[in-house]
Amino acid sequence: MSEAIHEQVAKQDYAYGFVTDIDTEIIPPGLSEETVQWISAKKKEPEWMLEFRLKSFEAWKKMSEPNWAELDYPKIDYQAISYYAAPKSLDERPKSLDEVDPELLETYEKLGIPLHERAALAGVAVDAVFDSVSVATTFKDELKKAGVIFMPISEAVHEHPELLKKYLGSVVPRTDNYFSALNGAVFSDGSFVYIPKGTRCPMELSTYFRINALNTGQFERTLIVADEGSYVSYLEGCTAPMRDENQLHAAVVELVAMEDAEIKYSTVQNWYPGDDNGRGGIYNFVTKRGICAGARAKISWTQVETGSAITWKYPSVILKGDDSVGEFYSVAVTSKAQQADTGTKMMHIGKNTKSTIISKGISAQKGRQNYRGLVKVLPKADGARSFTQCDSLLIGQKCNAYTFPYIEVENPSAQVEHEASTSSVEEEQILYCRQRGLKEEDAVNLIVNGFCKDVFRQLPMEFAVEAQALLNVSLEGAVG
Amino acid sequence: MLTIDNLSASVEGNPILKSLSLTVGAGEVHAIMGPNGAGKSTLGKVIAGHEEYDVSSGSIHLSGEDLLELDIEERASKGLFLGFQYPVEIPGVQNHYFLRTVMNAQRKTRGEDELSAGDFLKSLNEEMKALNMDADFKKRAVNVGFSGGEKKRNEILQLSMLKPSLAILDETDSGLDIDALKVVAEGVNRLRSPERSFILITHYQRLLDYIKPDVVHIFADGSIVKSGGPELALQLEEQGYASFGVKA
Ligand SMILES: Nc1ncnc2c1ncn2[C@@H]1O[C@H](COP(=O)(O)OP(=O)(O)O)[C@@H](O)[C@H]1O
Ligand SMILES: [Mg+2]
DSSP states (O other), rough: HHHHHHHHHHHHHHTTOOOOOGGGOOOOSOOHHHHHHEEEEEOOOOOOHHHHHHHHHHHHHHHOOOOOSOOOOOOOOOSSOOOBOOOGGGGGOOOGGGGGHHHHHEEEEEHHOOOHHHHTTTTEEEHHHHHHHHHHHHHHHHHHHTTTTEEEHHHHHOOOOOOOOOOTTTTSSSSHHHHHHHHHHHHOOOOOOOEOTTTTTTSSTTTTTHHHHHGSSSOOEEEEHHHHHHHHEEEEOSSSSSOOOOOOOOOHHHHHHHHHHHHHHHEEEEEOOOOTTTTTEEEEEEEEEEOOOOOOEEEEEEEEOOSSEEEEOOOOOEESTOOOOOEEEEEEOOOOOOOOEEEEEEEOOOOEEEEEEEEEEETTTTEEEEEEEEEEEEETTTTTTEEEEEEEESSSSOOEEEEEEEEEEEEEEEEEEHHHEEEEHHHHHHHHHTTOOHHHHHHHHHHHHHHHHHHHHTTOOHHHHHHHHHHHHHHHTTTO | OEEEEEEEEEEEEEEEEEOOOOOOOOOOEEEEEEEEESHHHHHHHHHHTTTEEEEEEEEEEETTTGGGSOHHHHHHHTTHHHHEESSEEEEEHHHHHHHHHHHHHHHHHHTTEEEEEEEHHHHHHHHHHTTOOOOGGTTTTTTTTHHHHHHHHHHHHHHHHHOOSEEHHHHHETTHHHHHHHHHHHHHHHHOBBBBBBEEEEGGGGGGTSSSSEEEEEETTTTEEEETTTTHHHHHHHHHHHGGGGEE
């Protein structure tokens, strides 16, 4: 552990006159080998984990930030960022909903967030408000009975080192890309899920749990392993807007589906998009990849992306097992001055592998959006099939949307289809709806939700309702 | 019911409606006939409240209410329905969902309770049956992939569900074969009542064989040039617009 950094931390606390409290500790900005060591020590990690971080850091140092995406943002100073912040202590949080910003509560209401979750989302010390402990215990018991492992990855490092050593970095290697290497070096926390052979996870890993997952920080790391013949549906994120002071986010999610296993991974991302000029929003550079390692495995990504100023994200599937299936369903909204470069990669390696891509992009105001997708069929992937439907919807004159589909086929028996369309919300459609009694804003919402239907259908029921509301809130003020 | 007094309106600086006056009493059916480009659709849109059109003078009142003071959706909630000449497609939005959404929006504006799902479905099924519509219409996206006749029938379905006090049907008959025309006409006849008035905008006398109007107006160059009974439509059929001093 680095003495120097510890000293600095102490000094900083002193300088600001804080009472030193382990829970509120942050380290000063900057990234070096010492920082990585400090984080690892702070988390009391075993040697192998530290080694993983250091190797990632070494890889990162040799790489440079990618610039091929059509994204326009000021240069990020990686030495100006602080790479560790402990979660806020209970004392600092609001004690009840009465202490929470009413505007935030109003948004929760618009989004249809269940009452009992609002407090937790607003950062209220949950136990003081409702009896979450018993809920959690019931869920935990049920999962335990099924043999499902579901815990923070920082705990899994200690409790299931054999699984982590085997799978962490197995889908997204350390050297994969600049942001994943950075994540490998400094990741804060995230979830670890293991579903044993032949087990159907008895619940959506969501609802209650998403509250707990809030404070995972800016460098989230998630690993899900579904053993042979198992099934799990995992829900990441939340429709509620989250207060987050960290501008840079670089998450890594790895999925491993063995023979006959299925993983359904749904995301709703609603981080701060910045103001109308793009100032202050989150920069979100995410690496998400799954591998269908065995025959007939299936991985399905569903995402609803409405937040962040900058989004760089391509959830992918490596279709290694014969007859395996990869799916990508996406709704992405760019409004205000948001920019998104997003899409997917489907790598067909096994025979008769199948992929489906449905992407719905909505641009409003000064939003900019690119769909970037790669379908690659390798020489041995006999009978591979892939279908892409990529639709863009424009609201207003100042936004735009582009599509970059890359198709590389090295096996003549493959069938690869791609369909794309661009449309706009027509005056005449709005007029029609208004003549039937809808307000202009409701008319736009109706039209937009219709456009996204094929993707919303893929979301778990209650989540779909929230996602729809989220879209409406995101597009507030986009017309007129 | 509807009183239009001395109405003039323009679009992009071009005057279209010129000092037009029209009164439609409760329960009456009026037909407006006139050549292409005369401004018939414009009249419908101006009554409905389309913001693209500038009303330079005159007034429109519906049941005593000053319509020019109200937005499109407010006018709709006051019982005004405009059947579109070209009904719009809304991909991904199922017909039944659309109908329930707009009905509840109107009810909300009027301060009424939402319809229960059960009551809504019951009356939807009844109306669809009366209009000879297959059950799968409910699930199809609004007007998407509908034939011309299906679109018009869908307009009548919306009309019969929304139960307006004044319905303006803009060329609902054009592009229909004779069977579809009969279905539409029956739909309208079924909905005639002492509280509900209709304005039928049409090119053809044909529609009036099936829907007996109380009053027929000959419309040309932005205003009504002659009004009378159903015999005017017959005169038009036999002698053409020229007999009214109108260039067709
Ligand atoms: N939105 C518009 N912009 C420009 N001109 C229009 C618009 N709507 C109608 N017009 C013009 O107004 C005139 C009347 O059109 P319309 O009301 O559609 O006639 P009708 O329905 O009797 O055929 C036409 O000359 C048409 O070109
Ligand atoms: Mg017309």
